[in-house]
Amino acid sequence: MSDSTYRVQEEELIRGDIAGYLKRHETKDLLRLLTCGSVDDGKSTLIGRLLYDSHMIYEDQLEKVMKDSKVYGTTDESFDPALLTDGLKAEREQGITIDVAYRYFSTDKRKFIIADCPGHEQYTRNMATGASNCNLAVILIDARYGVINQTKRHSFICSLLGIKHVIIAVNKMDLVDWSEKRYEQIKDDYDAFVSRLNFSDIHFIPMSALKGDNVVARSQNLVWYEGPTFLSHLESVNISTDRNLIDMRFPVQYVLRPNLDFRGFSGTLASGVIRVSDAVASLPSRQESKIKAIYGPDGEIAEAFSPMAITVTLEDEIDVSRGNMLVPVKNIPRISNEFESMVVWMHEEKAEVGRSYLIKHATSMVPGVLSSVRYKVDVNTMTRHKQEAVLQDDTANVLELNEIGRCHITLHRSISFDPYERNRATGAFIFVDRLTNVTVGAGMILDRVVSKAKNAGPVSKNIVKNDSLVSDEDRHQLLNQKGATLWLTGLSGSGKSTIALHLERELIDMGHACTILDGDNVRHGLNRDLGFSAEDRTENIRRIAEVAHLFNDAGIIVISAFISPYIKDRQQARQVIADGFIEVFVDTPIEVCEERDPKGLYKKARAGEIPEFTGVTAPYEAPESPELTLAAAETPVEVLVDSVIEKLRKEGVIG
Amino acid sequence: MSGYNLSHLKQLEAESIHIFREVAAEFTNPVMLYSIGKDSSVMLYLAHKAFAPGKIPFPLMHVDTQWKFKEMYSFRTLMAEKYQVNVKVWINPEGKDISNPFLHGSEKHTQVMKTDGLKQALDHYRFDAVFGGARRDEEKSRAKERVYSFRNKFHQWDPKNQRPELWNLYNAKINKGESIRVFPLSNWTEIDIWLYLLREEIPIVPLYFAAERPVVQREGTLIMIDDDRMPLRVGETPMMKKVRFRTLGCYPLTGAIESNAETVEEIVQEMLLTTTSERQGRIIDGDNSSMEDKKKDGYF
Numbered sequence: 001m002s003d004s005t006y007r008v009q010e011e012e013l014i015r016g017d018i019a020g021y022l023k024r025h026e027t028k029d030l031l032r033l034l035t036c037g038s039v040d041d042g043k044s045t046l047i048g049r050l051l052y053d054s055h056m057i058y059e060d061q062l063e064k065v066m067k068d069s070k071v072y073g074t075t076d077e078s079f080d081p082a083l084l085t086d087g088l089k090a091e092r093e094q095g096i097t098i099d100v101a102y103r104y105f106s107t108d109k110r111k112f113i114i115a116d117c118p119g120h121e122q123y124t125r126n127m128a129t130g131a132s133n134c135n136l137a138v139i140l141i142d143a144r145y146g147v148i149n150q151t152k153r154h155s156f157i158c159s160l161l162g163i164k165h166v167i168i169a170v171n172k173m174d175l176v177d178w179s180e181k182r183y184e185q186i187k188d189d190y191d192a193f194v195s196r197l198n199f200s201d202i203h204f205i206p207m208s209a210l211k212g213d214n215v216v217a218r219s220q221n222l223v224w225y226e227g228p229t230f231l232s233h234l235e236s237v238n239i240s241t242d243r244n245l246i247d248m249r250f251p252v253q254y255v256l257r258p259n260l261d262f263r264g265f266s267g268t269l270a271s272g273v274i275r276v277s278d279a280v281a282s283l284p285s286r287q288e289s290k291i292k293a294i295y296g297p298d299g300e301i302a303e304a305f306s307p308m309a310i311t312v313t314l315e316d317e318i319d320v321s322r323g324n325m326l327v328p329v330k331n332i333p334r335i336s337n338e339f340e341s342m343v344v345w346m347h348e349e350k351a352e353v354g355r356s357y358l359i360k361h362a363t364s365m366v367p368g369v370l371s372s373v374r375y376k377v378d379v380n381t382m383t384r385h386k387q388e389a390v391l392q393d394d395t396a397n398v399l400e401l402n403e404i405g406r407c408h409i410t411l412h413r414s415i416s417f418d419p420y421e422r423n424r425a426t427g428a429f430i431f432v433d434r435l436t437n438v439t440v441g442a443g444m445i446l447d448r449v450v451s452k453a454k455n456a457g458p459v460s461k462n463i464v465k466n467d468s469l470v471s472d473e474d475r476h477q478l479l480n481q482k483g484a485t486l487w488l489t490g491l492s493g494s495g496k497s498t499i500a501l502h503l504e505r506e507l508i509d510m511g512h513a514c515t516i517l518d519g520d521n522v523r524h525g526l527n528r529d530l531g532f533s534a535e536d537r538t539e540n541i542r543r544i545a546e547v548a549h550l551f552n553d554a555g556i557i558v559i560s561a562f563i564s565p566y567i568k569d570r571q572q573a574r575q576v577i578a579d580g581f582i583e584v585f586v587d588t589p590i591e592v593c594e595e596r597d598p599k600g601l602y603k604k605a606r607a608g609e610i611p612e613f614t615g616v617t618a619p620y621e622a623p624e625s626p627e628l629t630l631a632a633a634e635t636p637v638e639v640l641v642d643s644v645i646e647k648l649r650k651e652g653v654i655g
Numbered sequence: 656m657s658g659y660n661l662s663h664l665k666q667l668e669a670e671s672i673h674i675f676r677e678v679a680a681e682f683t684n685p686v687m688l689y690s691i692g693k694d695s696s697v698m699l700y701l702a703h704k705a706f707a708p709g710k711i712p713f714p715l716m717h718v719d720t721q722w723k724f725k726e727m728y729s730f731r732t733l734m735a736e737k738y739q740v741n742v743k744v745w746i747n748p749e750g751k752d753i754s755n756p757f758l759h760g761s762e763k764h765t766q767v768m769k770t771d772g773l774k775q776a777l778d779h780y781r782f783d784a785v786f787g788g789a790r791r792d793e794e795k796s797r798a799k800e801r802v803y804s805f806r807n808k809f810h811q812w813d814p815k816n817q818r819p820e821l822w823n824l825y826n827a828k829i830n831k832g833e834s835i836r837v838f839p840l841s842n843w844t845e846i847d848i849w850l851y852l853l854r855e856e857i858p859i860v861p862l863y864f865a866a867e868r869p870v871v872q873r874e875g876t877l878i879m880i881d882d883d884r885m886p887l888r889v890g891e892t893p894m895m896k897k898v899r900f901r902t903l904g905c906y907p908l909t910g911a912i913e914s915n916a917e918t919v920e921e922i923v924q925e926m927l928l929t930t931t932s933e934r935q936g937r938i939i940d941g942d943n944s945s946m947e948d949k950k951k952d953g954y955f
């Protein structure tokens with residue numbers, strides 16, 4: 001449909017049935033997009049074309065543009081669409097602002113908000129700003145030049161900021177003779193590098209923004225292209241699945257106390273769905289209650305979903321204030337005072353390791369320290385530059401304006417967060433300078449549990465290991481044993497706990513100091529913030545290894561009884577515990593385990609009630625060369641215990 | 656998962672409510688500038704929703720030029736009662752009962768009563784956050800305005816020195832004497848405002864709807880004779896015409912347009928079909944200084 005018939009049809013609707021017309025416009029949805037391109041790729045022209053062809057330009061503005069076109073226009077055409085949006089260019093010449101500008105237009109299907117960032121020095125900062133709220137990015141390519149470094153840079157930043165949908169607008173096709181071959185080549189070039197990025201949907205459109213080909217109206221010159229036009233793609237791209245509707249997160253913004261009988265908690269649902277009588281916990285206190293009522297903008301409702309702005313009341317009088325987060329009792333985000341993140345630096349004053357900033361995350365503002373820069377990303381080549389020294393050499397540990405780095409942040413107190421990839425609203429944060437109050441950086445929390453073992457090292461320069469006045473030999477003499485960890489690994493139901501219990505009894509009877517670490521005593525205390533995802537399991541094991549190591553240092557024998565299914569995690573435990581690490585493989589075939597099924601877990605797992613259950617829906621990686629293998633299926637437990645004691649003797653742990 | 660979708664209006668509404676709550680939580684002394692126009696009506700209505708069933712936890716302020724339409728003053732009183740809010744009225748004492756747009760011209764009158772008046776009021780009450788109803792679609796220079804716009808202690812806006820704004824993480828940190836102008840309607844467009852007024856049945860000043868009103872034709876615009884302070888020029892004869900106003904300001908500075916639109920639907924219908932941009936009726940824009948200069952100076 002040509003743009004003029006489109007307009008005529010609109011006009012008829014408006015004239016004939018205004019009420020119906022408005023009703024349709026009232027219920028349409030919203031798409032936020034970002035346009036990126038190098039200077040002169042045709043960004044302003046494209047946006048101007050969209051605004052013009054979709055009704056958003058009023059006649060007096062247009063008259064002015066027609067006049068301006070004669071004076072400033074860079075084209076021979078009767079009017080230059082770029083002048084409709086080029087407030088920025090004029091300002092740039094006057095040295096005023098170089099920044100993100102927002103444009104609005106709508107069709108009867110959607111309202112669009114365009115974040116328009118001019119391309120040059122401040123690019124990274126502006127793009128990150130513009131992209132932070134967008135669902136979709138339009139990346140312009142000048143068909144004459146094809147994929148250039150800037151194209152890659154823009155794509156990388158869009159991907160970093162979590163944009164899932166991309167349109168590659170191959171513009172100025174009129175200048176390459178509308179060549180399909182040229183277009184296909186650009187497409188191949190782009191496909192070749194984009195596989196490294198995180199987009200879920202990439203769409204290529206050949207066009208001429210200046211002449212209007214494939215922008216709103218279908219091109220007569222690009223007949224070989226069979227896909228949708230730019231506008232019709234914008235109107236139809238499905239963004240409803242971009243939101244996280246699974247993990248309910250409600251950061252409390254404001255406590256509403258209009259009278260003594262009403263105590264409401266107001267805020268915007270960051271993600272998920274909340275319903276009356278849901279069991280919720282307030283973080284970080286973990287006090288629990290139930291949702292009593294939910295008030296939306298139009299009154300009381302039974303359920304609400306992200307991004308609604310609501311107020312809830314609770315059944316119980318628990319302590320909740322701004323900065324707290326209400327979450328489902330059974331789906332708790334990470335709670336920690338430190339995290340790994342990707343950081344975009346936005347200020348001339350560089351970010352320095354060891355420096356303290358105010359960190360705003362959801363509704364809390366907490367002082368925190370940039371504790372390390374692990375590496376920087378070269379946005380042009382998308383390669384990492386490792387930081388040689390961490391903390392030793394402060395000058396190497398800076399992020400300059402427009403640089404992107406992987407950083408470790410340590411806060412003065414804990415916050416509740418999710419990885420940015422899973423949840424934009426609870427994974428994003430900004431840095432505020434404590435002296436100037438300016439927003440100096442932005443960060444996205446990564447899906448990595450902070451692992452201190454191989455991590456940057458101590459957070460504060462003041463932490464060094466104390467030189468003890470007691471030697472290992474001193475302890476050896478006192479306890480008549482060496483510290484060691486018997487690391488039992490095996491499937492659920494393989495017999496680890498039974499062996500551990502008998503072993504502990506036997507060792508104590510023999511006069512040896514020992515203790516058991518198992519799921520029961522660790523998961524309820526030390527590791528109660530962890531779930532069963534691969535990452536959480538890794539962190540679970542890391543912490544256990546650290547605890548075992550401390551016990552060993554004190555001369556105590558540790559019997560650890562965890563499934564610990566991953567080779568790399570056990571390897572890490574071996575590294576942490578070092579000398580005293582004895583890996584014991586409790587080798588019971590899965591059929592036997594499943595038959596025993598002491599806690600009924602296999603049954604549930606088979607029924608799909610337990611996600612990620614080792615041996616059923618998650619892998620178990622058997623040890624390749626354990627210090628000891630116990631064939632637990634066919635051997636009595638006393639015999640197994642004896643063989644372990646024998647091993648301890650051989651290793652010189654006990655006499 | 657379908658069904659969990661918000662229309663664009665409901666998303667804009669949620670975003671605005673979020674901003675109101677954020678400001679109320681993080682600032683100690685916020686105020687809402689209330690101009691009595693349709694955007695102010697929407698802003699007030701949203702603020703009310705943000706804190707219901709409680710009351711709006713900050714006052715409104717009207718910087719009065721003494722030359723608004725009579726119907727605007729009565730509407731102001733009506734709204735104060737309806738929403739049970741405290742409306743502070745500020746009239747620049749230096750121009751009070753003196754400033755006269757007919758005698759001193761629009762530029763001077765606006766400077767004294769509006770721009771200077773606003774600064775005085777802000778200094779007087781020491782507000783640290785000031786809500787304004789400006790939208791980004793109104794004017795090219797506003798397209799890049801932040802939701803939180805930082806002002807130094809002289810209330811000046813420095814375009815070079817605005818803070819990056821990401822996600823919905825607004826930076827409320829300021830030093831004493833500085834302030835933030837907050838624009839909760841930033842992402843709304845003219846048509847969104849009308850659609851929302853219609854959907855939510857929000858009251859607006861009747862001057863927006865067409866009615867027979869006494870006007871004179873002056874320099875290509877229709878000016879309404881709202882009271883007897885208006886001197887007639889030679890050759891001018893008052894006439895009754897069916898007119899409405901697209902924006903409301905001081906009556907001598909606000910042009911009317913001839914129209915038959917008596918309902919919100921009809922206004923939108925006219926708006927979409929006539930295609931002349933909204934601010935044309937506001938004489939002040941014809942002045943030499945650009946909006947950007949005015950803003951640097953502290954005008955909204």
Ligand SMILES: Nc1nc2c(ncn2[C@@H]2O[C@H](COP(=O)(O)OP(=O)(O)O)[C@@H](O)[C@H]2O)c(=O)[nH]1
Pocket residue numbers: 037038039040041042043044045046074075082171172173174175207208209210211
């Ligand atoms: N021939 C041709 N020229 C174009 C096209 N799109 C933009 N231009 C021209 O390229 C130049 C830069 O365009 P502009 O929109 O200002 O680029 P921006 O810097 O990305 O905003 C202008 O002279 C435009 O007229 C196109 O599709 N074909």
